[in-house]
Amino acid sequence: MRYFIPFIFCALAVVLAPSCSTNIISVDQLPADSTITNVELENYINRTYIALLNRKPSDAELATALGQLDVDRYNREIRNMYILGLQNRPTSKWAGWQLLSDRLVDGLDTASVYDDRDWFQEQYDNASSPGDAAWWGILLEKSNNHINAMHGWFEGDTSYTSLSSWMVRLHDYDEINAGTENFVVSIYQHFFHRYPTDVELVQSSDMVDRQWALLYGTNGNSKADFLNIIFSSGEYEQGMVISLFQSYYNRTPNTNETVKYLDLIQQNWTRTELQRYILTSSEYVNS
Numbered sequence: 568m569r570y571f572i573p574f575i576f577c578a579l580a581v582v583l584a585p586s587c588s589t590n591i592i593s594v595d596q597l598p599a600d601s602t603i604t605n606v607e608l609e610n611y612i613n614r615t616y617i618a619l620l621n622r623k624p625s626d627a628e629l630a631t632a633l634g635q636l637d638v639d640r641y642n643r644e645i646r647n648m649y650i651l652g653l654q655n656r657p658t659s660k661w662a663g664w665q666l667l668s669d670r671l672v673d674g675l676d677t678a679s680v681y682d683d684r685d686w687f688q689e690q691y692d693n694a695s696s697p698g699d700a701a702w703w704g705i706l707l708e709k710s711n712n713h714i715n716a717m718h719g720w721f722e723g724d725t726s727y728t729s730l731s732s733w734m735v736r737l738h739d740y741d742e743i744n745a746g747t748e749n750f751v752v753s754i755y756q757h758f759f760h761r762y763p764t765d766v767e768l769v770q771s772s773d774m775v776d777r778q779w780a781l782l783y784g785t786n787g788n789s790k791a792d793f794l795n796i797i798f799s800s801g802e803y804e805q806g807m808v809i810s811l812f813q814s815y816y817n818r819t820p821n822t823n824e825t826v827k828y829l830d831l832i833q834q835n836w837t838r839t840e841l842q843r844y845i846l847t848s849s850e851y852v853n854s
Contacts, residue, residue: 603640603852608633611852618815618846619653621662646847654839660721667731671757672739680717683738684710709736727838728807731758732798736790747772750790754797758806760819804832808841815845816854 603611612632616624624632635649653659661677668675687707694700716733719725734740735754744753751771755763763771773780774793780786785796797803808828812820820828828841836844845851 605633607853608636608640612636614851615650615653615846619650619659619662620656621665643847643849646852647843650843650846654843657721660723663727664717664720664730667727667734671731671734672737673743675737675739677717680710680714684714706738709733709738713737728798728803732794735794747775751775751793754794758797759802760806760809801829804829807838808832811838811841811845815842815851 609629612629613623616622616628632649636645639645665674665676684707687703687710691700691703691707694703713733713736716725716730720727720730735757740753741750744750748768751763751768754771755761755767767782770780770782771793774782774787775790777788779788782793782796783800785792787793787796805825808825809819811828812818812824831841831844
């Protein structure tokens with residue numbers, strides 16, 4: 568009997584012990600019992616085309632994408648190659664510029680950009696005084712700088728941050744956000760997703776109005792100085808993460824997600840890579 572009792576305990580230990588074989592689901596990978604229906608897959612393709620090309624796919628494009636993704640609907644690497652293919656299309660760069668224009672300058676199109684540049688050039692060439700020539704020259708320079716950034720973006724040589732920085736220097740942005748304080752508040756809301764504090768508003772406004780001011784430990788006395796400080800700040804990077812989450816997840820990131828994405832930026836991930844990471848995630852597929 569004394570040998571039988573230990574045997575019972577040993578047997579129970581074996582029965583009750585957790586199995587050493589555990590199903591581990593990798594981060595951002597759909598669980599094995601998840602299902603992606605044909606309707607959901609088509610919806611995913613439509614949403615990614617709109618997100619990256621600003622249009623729905625043609626019937627032929629939809630069929631091709633379905634064939635590509637249907638090899639394994641749960642394989643993120645296949646989704647990654649699909650999204651990369653869309654991002655590499657020339658029209659994807661144009662769509663990215665247009666969506667940024669919609670957000671910052673009321674949907675200014677490329678034709679208007681060139682028309683404005685030509686108008687500024689004409690006014691500069693026919694200025695009636697040195698003062699007028701200087702004014703039109705400033706607007707012409709801003710317009711040309713934005714056009715150069717736009718072309719660089721289309722060709723893959725200009726970053727999204729640089730493109731944004733030149734777009735908010737356009738005369739159109741000043742007209743929409745007339746006045747120094749309105750300009751400063753708009754910059755904070757567009758890129759930091761918040762209103763500036765009283766101190767930030769005073770210092771930023773003084774700087775934009777060409778007075779010496781201190782913002783985040785850096786001195787400046789011009790609009791260019793102010794924008795350089797904003798676009799080189801860590802909070803700008805956090806704002807970029809928030810913008811991506813709001814655009815594609817329709818929500819703001821939590822603290823852990825913010826830390827994770829900021830770490831990816833520190834690893835030199837571009838906005839395009841962050842965008843691809845989101846568009847291939849399980850949350851986006853199932854949204």
